[in-house]
Amino acid sequence: MARERDLLSTEIVNRGIESSGPNAGSLTFSVRVRRRLPDFLQSVNLKYVRLGYHYLINHAIYLATIPVLVLVFSAEVGSLSREELWRKLWEDARYDLATVLAFFGVLVFTLSVYFMSRPRSIYLVDFACYKPHDDLKVTKDQFIDMARRTGKFDEASLEFQKRILHSSGIGDETYIPKAIMAQENCATMKEGRAEASTVMFGALDELFEKTRIRPKDVGVLVVNCSIFNPTPSLSAMIINHYKMRGNILSYNLGGMGCSAGIIAMDLARDMLQANPNSYAVVVSTEMVGYNWYSGKDRSMLIPNCFFRMGCSAILMSNRRRDYTRSKYRLEHIVRTHKGADDRSFSWVLLSRCIYQEEDEEKHKGLKVSKDLVEIGGEALKANITTLGPLVLPFSEQLLFFATLVWGYLFGSNRGHPYIPDYKLAFEHFCVHAASKTVLDELQRNLELSDENVEASRMTLHRFGNTSSSSIWYELAYLEAKEKVRRGDRVWQLSFGSGFKCNSVVWKAMRRVKKPARNPWLDCLDRYPFQA
Numbered sequence: 001m002a003r004e005r006d007l008l009s010t011e012i013v014n015r016g017i018e019s020s021g022p023n024a025g026s027l028t029f030s031v032r033v034r035r036r037l038p039d040f041l042q043s044v045n046l047k048y049v050r051l052g053y054h055y056l057i058n059h060a061i062y063l064a065t066i067p068v069l070v071l072v073f074s075a076e077v078g079s080l081s082r083e084e085l086w087r088k089l090w091e092d093a094r095y096d097l098a099t100v101l102a103f104f105g106v107l108v109f110t111l112s113v114y115f116m117s118r119p120r121s122i123y124l125v126d127f128a129c130y131k132p133h134d135d136l137k138v139t140k141d142q143f144i145d146m147a148r149r150t151g152k153f154d155e156a157s158l159e160f161q162k163r164i165l166h167s168s169g170i171g172d173e174t175y176i177p178k179a180i181m182a183q184e185n186c187a188t189m190k191e192g193r194a195e196a197s198t199v200m201f202g203a204l205d206e207l208f209e210k211t212r213i214r215p216k217d218v219g220v221l222v223v224n225c226s227i228f229n230p231t232p233s234l235s236a237m238i239i240n241h242y243k244m245r246g247n248i249l250s251y252n253l254g255g256m257g258c259s260a261g262i263i264a265m266d267l268a269r270d271m272l273q274a275n276p277n278s279y280a281v282v283v284s285t286e287m288v289g290y291n292w293y294s295g296k297d298r299s300m301l302i303p304n305c306f307f308r309m310g311c312s313a314i315l316m317s318n319r320r321r322d323y324t325r326s327k328y329r330l331e332h333i334v335r336t337h338k339g340a341d342d343r344s345f346s347w348v349l350l351s352r353c354i355y356q357e358e359d360e361e362k363h364k365g366l367k368v369s370k371d372l373v374e375i376g377g378e379a380l381k382a383n384i385t386t387l388g389p390l391v392l393p394f395s396e397q398l399l400f401f402a403t404l405v406w407g408y409l410f411g412s413n414r415g416h417p418y419i420p421d422y423k424l425a426f427e428h429f430c431v432h433a434a435s436k437t438v439l440d441e442l443q444r445n446l447e448l449s450d451e452n453v454e455a456s457r458m459t460l461h462r463f464g465n466t467s468s469s470s471i472w473y474e475l476a477y478l479e480a481k482e483k484v485r486r487g488d489r490v491w492q493l494s495f496g497s498g499f500k501c502n503s504v505v506w507k508a509m510r511r512v513k514k515p516a517r518n519p520w521l522d523c524l525d526r527y528p529f530q531a
Helices: 002-006 046-058 061-077 082-095 097-117 140-149 155-166 189-211 234-242 257-274 298-306 342-351 372-391 394-410 436-446 454-463 467-480
Strands: 008-017 027-035 123-129 218-224 249-253 279-285 311-317 328-337 354-358 364-368 428-431 489-496 500-508
Touching: 123 189, 123 467, 140 155, 155 298, 189 234, 189 279, 189 311, 218 234, 218 257, 234 249, 234 279, 249 257, 257 279, 257 311, 257 328, 257 467, 257 489, 257 500, 279 467, 298 364, 311 467, 328 372, 372 394, 372 436, 372 489, 372 500, 428 454, 428 467, 436 454, 454 467, 467 489
Parallel strands: 218 249, 218 279, 428 489
Antiparallel strands: 008 027, 123 311, 123 328, 279 311, 328 500, 354 364, 489 500
């Protein structure tokens, strides 16, 4: 019971003046009880720590052996003067030429094997985020008026959506497709294809213009969209529209939620490792109109309030010649899937955490369970615990690991373990802008500053929840503010149905100046704002 109470938070809500009944004319209040993220840094599973250190050790043999060889070599030649060293080398070369040649042969062979076997560096050349036209922009009040005019919602449903919107952290300049504004059914294949064409081709046109590459130069194409998956696929639509080459490696990921963008990047990375001198394009989007819900189930009305139009397109490369013009280099990708965990799996079955289905009146929609925040916290805990050994400074790793093991063995510090300072590992944070509540809990648990979550909060306010593309609108915000400098590390963190939590770490190759095309340029002077 104590653990259950710790996961609940309360909030007093002013419901306004009572219009009827015995309390007419008086103010009324209610107490709202909601779940929040578990304090996941208070209970870290050792198996995820071991997994993170396993990743680190697999690549640490070079770091361990090279210093030893350098020390041995230094000790051997450190006592010799420069003249003695050259004389010794010359005499050895005169009297034992075969040994010298053999040594250089082994050295060249070893270096060749090393450089040929190590993973290729993957670069992010550039990216683009689609910015819809202003005629698709709606305020929160316009959104409610539009929903009322459709005639599909009763007053109770409209009032519920209004309360959600005003506490969501979403501003008055987000975008919705025109199909939602009509009274007809907007969740059709025709409207879905129309919206997909608009957002995907808009983002790709900008990407190809920025990078100055031809669509035929792209060797790998990965598209992710969770809800809308037509036949032919979205990737086929792109290939047909841009007349891409016939041997392109194309993939279409569906049903994988808001974290699918990083999954798509992971797949693109694997394809680039197997195909040298190639470009890969990753397109991340979601169709808002096709997922529009017109029923009365409150748990299915929540996505209507949060999800908005958006799309990102990124260009990845493994070509060495792109080193100088690329913005970022890929450092790490860590993926966590809690579907195999018995407890999480049973939660998903019983509560259907994020589940697409029909309501009692056969209206299709996306159902969001009240257990979402708690289940997401478990996945997030596992992900950042695995990521920690790969990115944290050694001092933080030592303190974290020592206190963790001490508490695990003796139980003396389980109430107050050492919480790693992830601000020492990253200069910039791009956390999926799901909702204000989620961002509040993440900021509290990770002990992030307001500046650390500024990009996420401003993206939620300006563009809403754009699903898997939101982390790129956040990075676009950082670039527009000219905050990214050479050597900076960027942590992109997303989570979604399944339940999955994924992280990607980028390192800036150069100082990123304000781009000529960026979705924030027309409103940059208004951000950040004080809520």
